[in-house]
Amino acid sequence: MSVVVTDLRRRFTEDGPPAVAGVSFTAPTGAITGILGPSGAGKSTVLRLIAGLEEPDAGRVLLHGDDVTDMPVQKRGVGFVFQGYALFGHLSVRENVIFGLRVRRVPRKEAATRADELLHRVQLDGFGDRRPSELSGGQRQRVAFARALAVNPRVLLLDEPFGALDAGVRLELGEWLLRLHHETGLTTLLVTHDQPEAFALAEHLVVLLDGKVAQAGTPAELREHPADGRLEAFLRVVSRRPRHLA
Amino acid sequence: MRGARRHGVLPGFGPALGVTLLYVGLLVLVPLAALFVKTAGLSPAEFFRIVTAPRALAAYRLSFGAALAAALLNAVFGLLLAWVLARYRFPGRAFVDALVDLPFALPTAVAGLTLTAVYSANGWLGRFLVPLGLKVAFAPAGVVLALTFVGLPFVVRTVQPVLEDLDAELEEAAAVLGASRLQTFIRVVFPNLLPPLLTGFTLAFARALGEYGSIVFISGNMPFRTEIAPLLIVTKLEQYDTAGATAIALVLLVTSFVLVFTINVLQRWTRRRAGASTVIGRGFRLAPALADAPALRRGLVAAAFLFLALFLFVPLAAVFVQALAKRPAAYLAAITQPAALSAIRLTLLTAAIAVPLHLVFGVLAAWLIAKFRFRGKGLLVSLIDLPFAVSPVIAGLVFVLLFGRQGFLGPFLAAHDWKIIFAVPGIVLATVFVTFPFVAREVLAVLEAQGNEEEEAALTLGAGGWQTFFRVTLPKARWGILYGVVLCNARAMGEFGAVSVVSGHIRGVTNTLPLHVEILYNEYDFTGAFAVASLLTFLALVTLAARKLEEARVRTA
Numbered sequence: 039m040s041v042v043v044t045d046l047r048r049r050f051t052e053d054g055p056p057a058v059a060g061v062s063f064t065a066p067t068g069a070i071t072g073i074l075g076p077s078g079a080g081k082s083t084v085l086r087l088i089a090g091l092e093e094p095d096a097g098r099v100l101l102h103g104d105d106v107t108d109m110p111v112q113k114r115g116v117g118f119v120f121q122g123y124a125l126f127g128h129l130s131v132r133e134n135v136i137f138g139l140r141v142r143r144v145p146r147k148e149a150a151t152r153a154d155e156l157l158h159r160v161q162l163d164g165f166g167d168r169r170p171s172e173l174s175g176g177q178r179q180r181v182a183f184a185r186a187l188a189v190n191p192r193v194l195l196l197d198e199p200f201g202a203l204d205a206g207v208r209l210e211l212g213e214w215l216l217r218l219h220h221e222t223g224l225t226t227l228l229v230t231h232d233q234p235e236a237f238a239l240a241e242h243l244v245v246l247l248d249g250k251v252a253q254a255g256t257p258a259e260l261r262e263h264p265a266d267g268r269l270e271a272f273l274r275v276v277s278r279r280p281r282h283l284a
Numbered sequence: 285m286r287g288a289r290r291h292g293v294l295p296g297f298g299p300a301l302g303v304t305l306l307y308v309g310l311l312v313l314v315p316l317a318a319l320f321v322k323t324a325g326l327s328p329a330e331f332f333r334i335v336t337a338p339r340a341l342a343a344y345r346l347s348f349g350a351a352l353a354a355a356l357l358n359a360v361f362g363l364l365l366a367w368v369l370a371r372y373r374f375p376g377r378a379f380v381d382a383l384v385d386l387p388f389a390l391p392t393a394v395a396g397l398t399l400t401a402v403y404s405a406n407g408w409l410g411r412f413l414v415p416l417g418l419k420v421a422f423a424p425a426g427v428v429l430a431l432t433f434v435g436l437p438f439v440v441r442t443v444q445p446v447l448e449d450l451d452a453e454l455e456e457a458a459a460v461l462g463a464s465r466l467q468t469f470i471r472v473v474f475p476n477l478l479p480p481l482l483t484g485f486t487l488a489f490a491r492a493l494g495e496y497g498s499i500v501f502i503s504g505n506m507p508f509r510t511e512i513a514p515l516l517i518v519t520k521l522e523q524y525d526t527a528g529a530t531a532i533a534l535v536l537l538v539t540s541f542v543l544v545f546t547i548n549v550l551q552r553w554t555r556r557r558a559g560a561s562t563v564i565g566r567g568f569r570l571a572p573a574l575a576d577a578p579a580l581r582r583g584l585v586a587a588a589f590l591f592l593a594l595f596l597f598v599p600l601a602a603v604f605v606q607a608l609a610k611r612p613a614a615y616l617a618a619i620t621q622p623a624a625l626s627a628i629r630l631t632l633l634t635a636a637i638a639v640p641l642h643l644v645f646g647v648l649a650a651w652l653i654a655k656f657r658f659r660g661k662g663l664l665v666s667l668i669d670l671p672f673a674v675s676p677v678i679a680g681l682v683f684v685l686l687f688g689r690q691g692f693l694g695p696f697l698a699a700h701d702w703k704i705i706f707a708v709p710g711i712v713l714a715t716v717f718v719t720f721p722f723v724a725r726e727v728l729a730v731l732e733a734q735g736n737e738e739e740e741a742a743l744t745l746g747a748g749g750w751q752t753f754f755r756v757t758l759p760k761a762r763w764g765i766l767y768g769v770v771l772c773n774a775r776a777m778g779e780f781g782a783v784s785v786v787s788g789h790i791r792g793v794t795n796t797l798p799l800h801v802e803i804l805y806n807e808y809d810f811t812g813a814f815a816v817a818s819l820l821t822f823l824a825l826v827t828l829a830a831r832k833l834e835e836a837r838v839r840t841a
Contacts, residue, residue, distance in 0.1 A: 091456050091574075111459045111574075118460045124453030128475040138461030141471070189461055 041065040041193055041225060046087055046097035048080075057083045059249035060097075065242065067102070070219055070226045072240030074233060076272065080249040081229045082121075085195050088227065090114050101192055102225075117191030117224075121198045123182040125170035131157070131181050132166035138189035156184040159218070176207040180214075187222070194226040200235065212239055233273065237261075245269060296749040300652040307645045308667050311716060315682035316674075318692060319537060322530045322685050334531040339507055340516060344535070346424060347513040351492035354431035358488045359481060361591045362439025368588045369440070370447040372581055380588070382828050386596060387436045389771065389824035391778025393798040394817040395433050396501030397805060398599040401606060401814075403429065403502070408598060422504035427512060430498040433595055435488030442484035443477055446554065450476055452574075459574055479554040483547060490543040494536065494675030497780030497798065501805065514677040518785060521681065526690055533678045540673040544666050547673075603821045606814035618804075618815035626792045627800040627816070630708065634783075634796065635776040638716045642772050646723025647765060651757065653724075654731035655739070665728075671720040679717045680785025683710055706788030711796065714782035719775045723768035730764030731757070763834040770830040778820055 042064045049056040058080040065071035073081045086092045088099050090111030098107045106114050126134050133140075135156055136149040144152075157166055160180040170178055179199065186194060199215075200208040212235060219226060230236050236243060237257045244254045252272075253265040264270040323331065334340065368374075369381050387395065403410040403420040413420055420426045450473065458468040496514040503510040511519075513536055520529035576584075608615055618624065649668060653661060671679065685691050687704035697704060704710045738760065742752045758765070780798040787794040791803065797820055804813035 089460060091460070111456075112462045112464065114460075116460060118457070120453045120457060122451065122453055124451060124457040126454060126457075126472060126475075137458070137463075137471070141458070141461060141463040141467050185457075185461070 040067045040100075040102065041071075041088060041227060042098075042100040043084070043088065044098045044100075046084060046099070047095045048083055048087060048092060049095055056095075056249055058087065058094075061246070061249070061251055062097075063244045063251055063254050065225060065227055065244075067225050068223050069241045070216075070228055070239055071242045071244060072236035073227060073229045073244050073246060074236040075231065075246035075252075077231055079246040081231070081246055082197055084246070085118075085197050085227060085229045088193075089116050089118050089195050091118075115189070115192045117186030117189065117194045119179075119182045119186050119194070119196045119199045121201050123170075123178045123202075125178055125181055125185075127170055129170075130166065131162065131168050131170065131173070134170065134181055135166075135184045135188050137185060142189070152188060153184075156188055159187075159221075160184045161214075175203050176211060179203065179211060183218070187224075191224070194222075194224045196226065196228045198229055198231070200230075200232075208235070215239060245272070247272070296753070297652075297656050297658075300648055300656075301658065303645070304649045304652050304664070307649070308664065312667055312670060312720060315679075315686060315717060316537070316670075318682050318685040319530060319533060319678070321692075322527070323534045326527055326531060330527075331531050334528050335535050339511070340513075340532055342508045343511050343513040343516040343532075346427060346511065347493060350424060350427040350431050350512070351489050351495075353428045354435055354492045355485050355489040357428070357432050358435045358439050359485045361588075362436070362484055362488075363443055363477070363481060364584060364591070365440045365588050366443035366447055368585050370444050371576070372585060374585050378832075380592065382832050383592070383596060383600075384440050385437050385828055385831060386600065386824060387434050389774040389778075389827040391774075391780060391798045391801075391817075391820045391824070392434060392495065392497030393501065393780045393801045394603065394778070394820050394824075395599070396430060396498030397801060397813060397817050398602045398606075399430055399433060399498065400426070400502045401810070402599050402602050408602060409594070421502055422506075422510065424503075424510055426502040426504075427499055427510060429595075430502045431492035431495055433599070434495050434498060435492050436595060438487040438491065439481060439484030442480040442487070442554075446477060446480045447473075455574055465574070465576065479550060483550040483554055486543055486547050486550060490540060490547070490673040493539065493543075494673065494678070495781075496675060496677045496784075500780075500802065514675045514781065517675075517677050517681060521684065521785065526685070526688075529681060530685065533675075533681050536675055537678055540670070540675070544669055544673045547669070548662065548666055600821070603814060603818050606810065607818035609814075610811050614811055615815045615818075618809075618812040619819060621812075623791050623795065623803075624800060624812075624816060627795045627797045628819075630711070630795065631777050631797045633708070634712050634715050635773050637712050638719055638776045639769060639773050641716060642719060642723040643765070643769055646768065646772075647727050647758075647761075649724045650727035650731055650761075651753065653728055655736065655757075668721050668724050671717050676714075676718055676779065676781030677785055679782035680714050683713050683717070683786050687713075705786050706790065706794060708794065710786035711783050711794060714786045715776050715779050718779050718782045719772045722772040722775060723765070726764050726768030726771065727761055730761045734760055763837045767831055767834040770827050774824055774827040777823060 044062045046058050046061045047056060048058040061080070061084055073084060075081050083092060087094050087097075090106070090109065094107065098105055100106070101114065101116075126137065129137070132150065132153045135153040136144075136146075139149040139152060140146070153166060154163075157163055160183055162177060162180055162184070165173070165177065165181075170181065173181065182199075200211055203211065216239060228236070228240060240257065242255070243257055243260055245252045245260065247268065252269050253260060260273060264273055326334070365380075365384065369377065369384075400407075400421050402408050403413065403426065405411065405414045405421070407421070410421060418425070420429055454472055454476075455468050458472045463471065494514060496512075496518070499512050499515065503512065503515075505511055505515055513532060517529045517532050517536075520526075520532065619628075649664075653665060684705055687693055687697060687710065689698070689705070691705075704713070738756050739752050742756045777796075778798055779796075780802075783796055784799060784802075787796070787799060789795060789799060789803065795803065797816055801813050801816050801820070804810075804816065
């Protein structure tokens with residue numbers, strides 16, 4: 039019961055190196071798994087392959103034991119928080135949150151009640167009638183979370199969820215994410231290039247380098263026993279930076 | 285310097301504003317004011333009687349009805365074309381993308397001529413439609429056809445960029461949340477396309493309402509049946525009923541004001557909507573999981589091609605086939621006879637005056653609007669756009685009201701033996717009016733897209749106002765300027781309605797190429813008409829090539 043990927047491969051150009059070159063790992067149920075690596079390592083592509091937004095050239099994706107590799111994105115039941123939030127600008131915050139329910143033909147009243155519950159959970163009570171353009175970056179981020187959670191996803195996939203925010207808001211939202219995760223217990227995959235963030239939030243880490251898994255394990259294991267020199271170099275940055283999130 | 289600081293960091297605000305206001309005032313405001321002053325000479329009862337006469341009402345009905353039908357057709361097929369061009373890659377895509385702009389560049393007289401030839405009873409398509417009871421040429425359907433042609437690019441060109449900039453994450457987010465492709469289109473994509481779609485619809489409607497050149501050829505011009513409002517203005521003018529022509533013109537002009545205002549409001553809405561939906565614009569690249577089914581894709585592309593074939597490809601091909609239908613010698617003879625050569629000379633002369641004038645003042649106006657903040661900017665933009673929405677017939681009429689024998693300045697001109705109307709100066713003035721917005725609009729779009737940072741950098745490095753303008757702004761905008769000039773040139777050489785009203789049609793003296801096409805057509809010299817038309821069509825195709833060049837340069841820059 040978990041997210042399992044086996045030997046995932048995806049190539050975007052004929053001649054260049056593949057974006058994802060045989061990635062296998064297991065993300066344990068109920069935990070936050072951080073997918074960490076420098077930009078261009080294939081992190082986002084792996085997440086998009088798990089969501090079904092990309093089709094793999096090879097490899098399998100298993101969600102809680104079900105092979106979903108050939109299942110369209112609509113059927114996979116994943117919650118995805120995009121880097122740029124991708125809130126629907128023409129809809130109110132509430133309409134954004136219940137979008138997934140409305141397309142499943144949940145009656146408007148029932149959906150609206152659920153939206154207000156979720157907005158309460160993400161601390162946006164009373165914001166339902168606003169437009170996304172009227173919200174701050176951190177507020178938009180939380181709307182994106184509420185929208186992803188509304189459909190009761192089997193897993194939560196976060197693609198650089200704090201990437202567009204400034205440091206203070208990142209810190210606050212990181213703590214908020216931990217509390218939220220504690221409440222929901224959702225199996226969560228968090229893509230980030232920010233080592234302190236990954237070490238602070240994730241219970242399990244997968245480090246990608248050049249489209250391959252360089253090492254996987256708990257933050258403690260990675261810190262004590264990095265697999266090789268290159269990985270050590272990449273992770274060393276962590277100890278030098280103030281670990282404000284830890 | 286205090287003034288400059290208030291309106292922005294760049295110098296040159298005062299002179300630019302002064303010159304632009306003078307230019308707009310003399311060439312747009314004063315002529316249009318003449319129309320209001322002239323109408324004010326009528327008593328309200330007289331005015332009301334003229335504009336509600338049965339023949340006038342029939343003309344409005346046809347004009348508004350056909351313009352509405354054409355704009356609706358363009359909304360549906362323009363959306364289809366924009367979707368196909370933005371989302372699919374198929375053989376001939378670049379060709380189709382370039383040719384969509386043809387109605388902008390092709391003189392309306394040529395459009396009318398070739399559509400009439402293709403859809404008349406013995407034409408390429410008419411011979412199949414007429415036996416089915418579908419009479420197109422010389423019937424109201426022909427009016428709708430021609431108006432659809434002239435309005436074809438608007439919806440495509442307003443919707444397509446919005447569709448291309450729409451963040452792929454929006455559709456992915458909808459798919460992740462379980463929406464089907466159709467649900468995604470209806471609930472996510474379409475609401476984003478609604479503002480540009482309405483803008484394009486209104487532009488097409490405004491353009492169709494004033495159209496004259498193509499209708500003269502295809503409608504048959506029968507009072508109460510196929511007579512449009514602009515044609516009624518011309519008819520009244522030819523019967524020396526200036527007051528009647530002016531009253532009808534005022535009705536159309538006020539409608540144009542309302543439409544231009546509506547368009548500007550809609551464009552602001554489009555910009556607001558586009559800015560609010562996403563944080564990071566990524567351009568369009570959809571995951572394979574979200575591509576449309578191949579059958580749907582093929583069906584939509586086929587539908588787009590069918591529409592373009594009926595409205596664009598076949599009429600375009602007909603120009604060249606008809607022109608060369610006889611021996612090449614006949615073609616050469618048609619374009620080298622003295623009347624044709626004289627028309628070519630006059631057309632070139634007109635463009636040689638109008639285009640440089642707009643190049644200088646259009647760039648200046650664009651600089652003013654893009655770089656400075658000041659009150660009344662929106663109004664100024666609307667005034668520059670106005671000649672585009674005003675019927676060309678009205679553009680001609682206002683100069684007759686000013687400079688004609690019965691006009692405000694008529695006695696003065698007669699006393700000095702100066703001739704403007706039915707002479708070359710009138711043709712130049714009418715052309716300048718009609719081509720007013722093109723350079724300013726194209727350059728403005730380029731300048732606004734580029735922002736101010738480079739100019740500010742130049743200033744910090746010690747460049748003065750003119751240096752910044754010539755060394756930074758002009759080079760940045762040069763491809764936009766080139767296209768604005770080429771488009772302005774195409775419109776200057778192809779203008780029909782405005783020139784027709786002020787020209788007097790004196791063969792060898794005041795005949796431009798588009799007017800010459802009409803004369804040959806009326807004399808049943810079809811080979812000659814198509815030969816001259818093919819010259820103008822060639823010019824239009826060169827204009828489209830220039831646009832492609834500009835786009836390629838902008839993309840690689």
